[in-house]
Amino acid sequence: MTTERRKFEHIRICLEEDVQSKYNYLEDLSFVHSALPEINFDEIDTGIKLFGKHLSFPLFISAMTGGTDEALKINKSLAKACQKTGIGMGLGSQRAMIEDNSLTYTYDIRKYAKDILLIGNIGLPQFVKGYTEKEAIYAVEAVKADMLAVHLNSLQEVSQPEGDLFFKDGISILRGLKEKLPFPLIAKETGAGISKETAEKLTFLDGVDVAGLGGTSWSAVEYYRSSEYKETVKRLWNWGIPTPLSIAECRTSGVKIIIGSGGVRTGFDIAKCIALGAQACGIALPFLKLAVEENVDGLVQKIETIKREFKIAMFLNSCQSPSDLRNRPLFLTGDLAKLMHQRGMDFHYFNYR
Ligand SMILES: Cc1cc2nc3c(=O)[nH]c(=O)nc-3n(C[C@H](O)[C@H](O)[C@H](O)COP(=O)(O)O)c2cc1C
Numbered sequence: 001m002t003t004e005r006r007k008f009e010h011i012r013i014c015l016e017e018d019v020q021s022k023y024n025y026l027e028d029l030s031f032v033h034s035a036l037p038e039i040n041f042d043e044i045d046t047g048i049k050l051f052g053k054h055l056s057f058p059l060f061i062s063a064m065t066g067g068t069d070e071a072l073k074i075n076k077s078l079a080k081a082c083q084k085t086g087i088g089m090g091l092g093s094q095r096a097m098i099e100d101n102s103l104t105y106t107y108d109i110r111k112y113a114k115d116i117l118l119i120g121n122i123g124l125p126q127f128v129k130g131y132t133e134k135e136a137i138y139a140v141e142a143v144k145a146d147m148l149a150v151h152l153n154s155l156q157e158v159s160q161p162e163g164d165l166f167f168k169d170g171i172s173i174l175r176g177l178k179e180k181l182p183f184p185l186i187a188k189e190t191g192a193g194i195s196k197e198t199a200e201k202l203t204f205l206d207g208v209d210v211a212g213l214g215g216t217s218w219s220a221v222e223y224y225r226s227s228e229y230k231e232t233v234k235r236l237w238n239w240g241i242p243t244p245l246s247i248a249e250c251r252t253s254g255v256k257i258i259i260g261s262g263g264v265r266t267g268f269d270i271a272k273c274i275a276l277g278a279q280a281c282g283i284a285l286p287f288l289k290l291a292v293e294e295n296v297d298g299l300v301q302k303i304e305t306i307k308r309e310f311k312i313a314m315f316l317n318s319c320q321s322p323s324d325l326r327n328r329p330l331f332l333t334g335d336l337a338k339l340m341h342q343r344g345m346d347f348h349y350f351n352y353r
Contacts, residue, residue, distance in 0.1 A: 003096050004067050006162075010221055011065065011074075014288055019220040021191075021213050024263040025242035028336035029272045032329040032351075037318040044314050045321050046307060050257070050280050051147055051184050051206070053088065053117035057307045058270060058322050060088030062211070062261050062282035063121045063149065063188070064291075067096030072106040074291040079109035079116070081287075081299035085307070088117030090149060090188075090282065094139040095126055101142075110144040120145040121188070124152055125164035127173045133180040140183055147184035149209060150174060155192045155240065156218035159233045161226060171201050178204055191218050191262055193241025196343075199253035207257030209282060210247055213240030214263025216285045244276055245339050248350075251277030267309025271317070274325040276350070327353045 013019060046057035061078050065071040075091065082089045089109075097104040110118065120140045122131065127150065140148050152170070157163035178185050184206035187194070193212030194202075202208055219236035226233050241249070243262040250258045260273030261282035270281045283306075290298040314320075317328045330350045332340060340347065 003099070007065060007067055007092070007096070008070065009225055011070070011288065011292070013221050013224045014216070014285060015292065017220075017224050019216055019224070020285070021215065021217045021220070021238050021240070021263070023238070023335070024214040024265070025244050025336045026214060026263060026269045026272055028332065028334040029244055029276075030331045031271070031275070031313070031317055032331065034316060034318045037315055039315065039318055039320055041311070041315050044311055044319070046311050046314065048280060048322050050088065050117055053115075053146060054086070055088055055117060055280065056086030057310050058274060058280035059303070059306065060090060060117060060119070060280065060282050061287050062284035063090035063092050063119070063151070064284050064288065065092035066094060066107040067092070067103050068106060073294055074288070075107060075109045076112055077291045077294045077296050077299060078287060079113035080296045081303060082116045083113035084296070084300050085303040087303060088119065089113065090119040091121050091143065091145065093121050093123055093151065095122060097142070098122070098131070098135050098139060104142050107143045118143070118145040120148040122148065122150055123164070124150050124170050124173070125157065125166040127177070128166040128168055128170065129164070133177055136177055136181055147186070147206070148181065149186050149188040150177070151188045151190055153190040153218065155236060156190055156222065159219045159222035159226070159236055161228050174202065175204055186257070186259070188259075189262070191216050192239060193243065193246035193262065194250060195241055195246070196249035196253050199250040199255045203254040203256070205255070207259065208250060208255050209259035209261055210243060210250060211282070212243030212246035212262035213238065214243045215265070216262070242336060242339065244272065244336055245343070247273055247276040247278050248340060248345060249343065267306045267311070268313050270306070270310050271313030271325055272330070274322055275328050275330055277326070329353055
């Protein structure tokens with residue numbers, strides 16, 4: 001099956017089926033309410049600087065697509081909405097345009113979003129199989145992106161009958177790329193999270209996007225596609241490190257920037273991720289339907305709603321700027337608390353501060 005055809009099927013399944021993991025562990029977190037915020041709502045500044053670009057609040061739309069005319073429509077709508085609301089955007093895997101340069105136009109949306117933080121995207125297996133800095137530079141420069149995310153998607157690849165199961169020497173490949181690339185480089189999971197042990201090996205990068213368990217499950221997507229090994233793929237549906245646990249793991253790993261994603265759905269979720277240690281968040285699936293419908297106004301409205309929720313969370317936590325959230329106390333309950341306990345994490349750090 002061609003890369004383009006597979007991408008089309010992924011989008012169709014994401015629109016038609018329930019592809020989310022069974023539990024969103026962000027539900028196990030809540031803030032300790034501050035009854036005396038001592039700030040005025042209108043004076044709160046939700047903006048941040050991320051990889052040299054200003055974001056109106058700490059959000060970008062996570063990597064989804066490219067490579068076909070349908071994908072261009074999606075990317076164009078997402079880009080216009082990001083420009084209007086001042087948030088960032090990740091492009092979907094650029095493998096299609098690297099294999100066939102004539103498809104570059106399907107990712108080329110900078111003209112609709114002059115100011116946004118734009119993140120290119122290539123899978124690690126492509127570098128293991130032979131891509132070098134040449135392909136990475138083409139991916140970023142041909143579409144005027146600001147930086148590159150190399151996606152780590154071993155769970156997805158192993159769930160696909162035609163998956164690319166090449167991850168050998170990944171760390172040294174990433175290190176080599178980092179030394180040669182003239183723009184920021186991050187590693188990004190795709191729904192299964194990054195552990196402390198893995199993050200500790202990636203501190204030479206400019207950051208990591210945890211893309212943890214709790215939102216879109218790529219095993220779920222592949223379950224609907226696969227005819228072979230269907231039952232095995234189904235058993236991988238909830239495989240992974242929950243997003244909030246993954247952020248907490250990365251917090252003490254020494255990585256420079258942590259992006260929280262995977263099941264982030266509201267502005268309150270973004271606030272929780274930042275309180276745990278993330279600098280910004282990514283959301284993918286909830287924007288897909290509106291983008292397919294080319295409903296830019298709908299996308300803008302959705303983003304503005306999330307932004308208002310984030311500002312409310314800041315207000316109720318007495319935060320003038322997003323980084324203030326990093327020392328606000330949190331309740332940790334349910335399975336998330338149990339998992340954190342098993343990983344030897346210091347609850348009191350989050351409970352009392
Ligand atoms: C339709 C679709 C296509 C995706 N394609 C890519 C991709 O090409 N590269 C990538 O790194 N992640 C890709 N992802 C993963 C997302 O960027 C994100 O990490 C994951 O969906 C978790 O976020 P969510 O729960 O908000 O959807 C895709 C997700 C969706 C829904």
